[in-house]
Amino acid sequence: MTGIISPANVDLSPIGNCTVSALVDAEGAFVWACAPRPDSDPLFCALLNDAPADAAEARGCWTITLADGVSSTQAYLPNTAILRTELTDSHGASVEILDFCPRYRQLDRIYRPTAYVRMVRPLKGSPRITVRLRPTCDYGGYPAQATAGSNHIRYDCSNLTLRLSTNCPVSHIADERTFRLEQDLAFFLGPDEPFGGEIEAGARHMLSRTEAYWREWVRTLAIPLDWQSAVIRAAIGLKLCVYEETGAIIAAMTTSLPESAGSGRNWDYRYCWLRDAYYVIQALTRLGAMDILENYLGYLRNIVSQAGGGRIQPVYGVGYEARLTERTAPDLAGYRGMGPVRVGNQASEHDQFDVYGQIVLSSVHAFFDERLLRRGSMADFEALEEVGEQAFALHDQPDAGLWEFRTRASIHTYSAVMCWAACDRLGNAAEVLGLPDRAELWNNRAKTIRARIEKDAWNADVGRFAASFGGEETDASLLQLIDLRFIKPDDPRHLATLKGLEADLRKGSYFLRYSNPDDFGRPETAFNFCTFWFIEALKLVGRDEEARELFVEMLNRRTRAGLLSEDIAFEGGELWGNYPQTYSLVGLINCAVLLSRPWSSVR
Structure with missing residues (x-):
């Protein structure tokens, strides 16, 4: 609490407005934030800086520290993305x-600027604070150039200029x-333009409206009914991963937090995986x-139109970008010094044929839900049929799979x-649109694929479905055969x-994606989304008590922010x-809905 940057960990609390976001540590320091988009160069990158203990040397952070500080408490204002930190x-x-x-x-319209607001007020005694605002450029390569005015500071970064009004x-x-x-202070870090009106009153107005x-x-x-606060916090967390300008949903706010210590499994997740978004x-x-x-759905329509009936990638940029060339950022040491820090993602070059299903499953909702302002049209259906043609043509072809194996392919x-x-x-969809001929065509194709799966994915020798055709x-992901009907x-x-998966993939309270070695060896951690899949499977086969116990265990593993x-x-x-x-938060929500008592039980 004396200006020391906490050792890197994921016990962080996000704020955001569906344009930009930031991750705030337990002592109120901004340690990660990208602008003007979630996949942009980070303004604050201390999370991946392996920052020294001496805050005087830290970079890529925004701290408000209390002299002789000894403790902090932190929580969101109820049902909001507004974070309150108290330092003593x-x-x-x-x-x-x-x-x-x-x-x-x-x-x-929705006002959601590329801006961050911090409001500081004394609560008790005579506190003494230090404000350190140190944005960086080019993935930690150099500090932003600062130019001070009478009541503002301008920061020139690699891809934008921001102004701090205070x-x-x-x-x-x-x-x-x-x-x-000795007085309430307000800080507005936003567009390089004069702040209209009095800053402290303006910030309070923004606070109230937000x-x-x-x-x-x-x-x-x-x-x-049950676990309401957990579901609300997860839902807000998911909404903060939306880039509303285009409708894209990023997989996570960060890049290169390793899947396990020193594993090299460091990936950039600040893009829109169509699977994750589904x-x-x-x-x-x-x-x-x-x-x-x-x-x-608007984002998907743009992706489908851009593909023109051809190949669709598993992942795109938030602005529909297809090219996500993967590189490393040499000036960042990585989370706890565990590099590399990657920018971009090679998965954009992969063949992952499940994506065609995820596009259709997301999009057909528009043909059935009368609440939508824009219902599915005949033109939309015809565009989806092009996606379906790809699905039918590729259903028995080898791909990288949903776990994105980089050096091998299977069916x-x-x-x-x-x-x-x-x-x-x-x-x-064809049936609801009154197209019986098209319905018959697609239903017959579905029967053809089903027959192939039941023949080649079922392994009679081991007595269960296998992860690949002809494999064991x-x-x-085989747990998803239920959810997909x-x-x-x-x-x-x-x-x-289920019995075979549990024997092979369950490790105590947690569940692996797979156990066989991959491009980086054997997995050393469990995959949270798969644990939630397993919890759902337990509930659906009548193992209710066990499902609830595992769910509570997962809830207990959340961060202070209620996230995973x-x-x-x-x-x-x-x-x-x-x-x-996002995967993990989805699992939390789905399990809470499945396991909860009905509202009618308390009425």
Whole structure:
């Protein structure tokens, strides 16, 4: 609490407004934030800096520290993305910090600027604080150039210029001076333009409007009776991973947080995986978050049109970019010094044929849901048929699979089942559109794919489905055959497969994606989303008590912010991987909905 940057960990709290976001540590330091887009050069990169203990040498951070500080407490304002941190010093003096990104309706549109607001006020005693604002450029390569005005500081970064407007004496910030906090201070780091009006009053207005926005959004959610606060926090976390300008949904806010210590499994997740986004939409639609669904369907329509009936990648940039060339950032040491730090993702070059199913499954909702402002049209259906043609043509071809193996390909069962689902759901859409000939065509294609899967994915020697055609390896994605309606929970083939998966992939309370070595050796951590898949499977076969016990265990592994990363250690339960991970939050929501008591039980 004396200006020391905490050792890197994922116990971080996100703020954001669906344009930009930031991750804030337990002491109120901004340690990660990218602007003007979630996949941009980070303004604050201390999370991957392996920052020294001496804050005087730290870079890529924004800290507000309390002299002689000894403790901190932190929590969100209820049902919002507004974070409150309270710092206390050794003399009992304390301060409050409120952090948020403005978001509210203004002039018949949503105001969500590339901006961060910090409000600081003394609570008790005579606190002395130091403000250190140190944005960096080119992935930690050099500090942003700062130019001070009378009541602002301009920061020239590699891809944008931001202006800090404040009622704090500018020299206090420029010189990083320690001073007594005797009045409420406001900091608005945003577009390089004059701040309209008085800064402290303006910040309070933004705070009030932003708080009202988030509370109203949460009020529209159809949440389960049990675990309400956990579901609300997960839903807000998912919404913060939306880039509303285009409707894209990123897989996580970070890059290169390793899946396990020193593993080299460091990936950039700040892009829109169509698979991940499908699961996000599935979960949020169950909660009634139609705004995110509708916006994402627009993103998908652009991706499908861009493909023109040809190959569709598994991942795109938030602005529909197809080229995501992977490179390393040499000036960042990595999380706890565990490089490399990667920018871009080679997965954009992979063949992953499950994506055709995820596009169709996400999109056909528009033909059935009358709440949507833009319902599915005949033109939309015809465009989806092009996607279906690809699914049918590729269902029995080798690909990299949903786990994105980099050096080998197989005919993956999950990919084939997703292609089956694409054809099956196109048949459903054709029926509702009154197109019996097209319905018959797609239903027949679905039957053809089903027959192939049942013949080649079923391994009679081991008595269960295998992860690939003609193989015998296990894979947690086989649990999704129930969710996709390919097989019923009480089917003996599913029960046999579940038994085999549990024997091979369950490690205590957690579940692996797979156990066979991959490009980087054997997995050393469990995959949180797969643990939630397993919990769902337990519930659906009647192992209710066990399912609830494992779910509570996962809830206990969340960060202070109520969120989860991608992976978890078998021993000790430490979180690893990129954060917050949309997959994991989806699993939390889906399990809470499935396991909760019905509302009718308390009425």
